[in-house]
Amino acid sequence: MLIDFSLIQRAKEGDDAAYNEIVQAYRKRILGTISRLIGRPEDVEDVGQEVFLRLYFSLGQLRAPEVFEPWLYRLTVNAAYDYIRRNKRRPESRMSDLSELQVQAADANAGSRVRDDEVKKGEIREFVQTLLGKVSPEDRILLTLKEVEGLSLKDLERVYHINENALKVRLFRARQRVLKAFDSSQSGLEPPPAKDDQNV
Amino acid sequence: MTFDSREQKLDELLQSYRAACPDVDGGTNFMPRLWQKIESRQTVPFRMRRFAQAIVSVTAVLCMGMSVLLFSPLMQNSALPSYVEALDSMHQPEVMAYADMDEVDSGLSTGGEITWQ
Structure with missing residues (x-):
């Protein structure tokens, strides 16, 4: 926990200063998680504000301060999921979606630049985001929380309110779908687009 | 590529993804914007609550008035046959x-x- 239970209690009772402290403590972590979940840096702040807004108006429903962190993650997951679903049809241009000719042109244009660490990081980000974009939002969020954010199965149980075995099955299936997309990206074939009813 | 090597490669990729993502702090306007949104959302429910309280009060007063009229001895003698x-x-x-x-x-x-x- 990044904060005291007493701070949560004070915020629950309507203390705005306590709420401010909670936001300051969790802001960086939540915004980082959101940026990895949605993969669009320009919208991270908006989704983050939505999370803290939901926190403000639903803090009274929190039963015990001990479950605050999984509860905040749950709000984050819901906001990220809403965002991904809302923006599913928004046109998005990534390197991996471009034709070979366009990639060659982009490479030639960028040839003069030095391929430093930031460029490599950018490529990794782009590749992983494209890969995760090929599976359903549910798979994407679950796998990111487990493999990228490093949440344990116990943490995920409290976020998703499902038992460990069901969670393991979901994770396994999500991983298989990402691996399939990964294989397709390695062999140059496009995997089929994610279906809406692909819930695990 | 074997199954294990694919799994391992995917794990490495996801780990490097975490390291490749920059820290996001939200900027200096994050808190003021957040409070603006909170206040703008607060106004509508607050007005609704005040309106609902007013309606409840008026209804309660009307009910009390009606019951006083209905059960008063004056009404029983003169108006009711x-x-x-x-x-x-x-x-x-x-x-x-x-x-x-x-x-x-x-x-x-x-x-x-x-x-x-």
Whole structure:
């Protein structure tokens, strides 16, 4: 926990200063998680504000301060999921979606630049985001929380309110779908687009 | 590529993804914007709550007023009829009907034209 239970209690009772402290403590972590979940840096702040807004108006429903962190993650997951679903049809241009000719042109244009660490990081980000974009939002969020954010199965149980075995099955299936997309990206074939009813 | 190597490669990729993502702090306007949004969302429910409270108060006052009027001795004596009065008023049309029938009978016995009055 990044904060005291007493701070949560004070915020629950309507203390705005306590709420401010909670936001300051969790802001960086939540915004980082959101940026990895949605993969669009320009919208991270908006989704983050939505999370803290939901926190403000639903803090009274929190039963015990001990479950605050999984509860905040749950709000984050819901906001990220809403965002991904809302923006599913928004046109998005990534390197991996471009034709070979366009990639060659982009490479030639960028040839003069030095391929430093930031460029490599950018490529990794782009590749992983494209890969995760090929599976359903549910798979994407679950796998990111487990493999990228490093949440344990116990943490995920409290976020998703499902038992460990069901969670393991979901994770396994999500991983298989990402691996399939990964294989397709390695062999140059496009995997089929994610279906809406692909819930695990 | 074997299954294990694919799994391992995917794990490495996801780990490097975490390292490749920059820290996001939200900037200096994050908190002011957040409070603006909170206040703008607060106004509508607050108005609704105040309106609902006003409606409840008015309804309660009206209910109390009506019950006082209904059960006051003044109302019971003057406005509400007694049981006998009510029965009496119910029988009045019947009496009138008998009276009319008398007139019909008298018309038949004299051989005159039957007229309903």
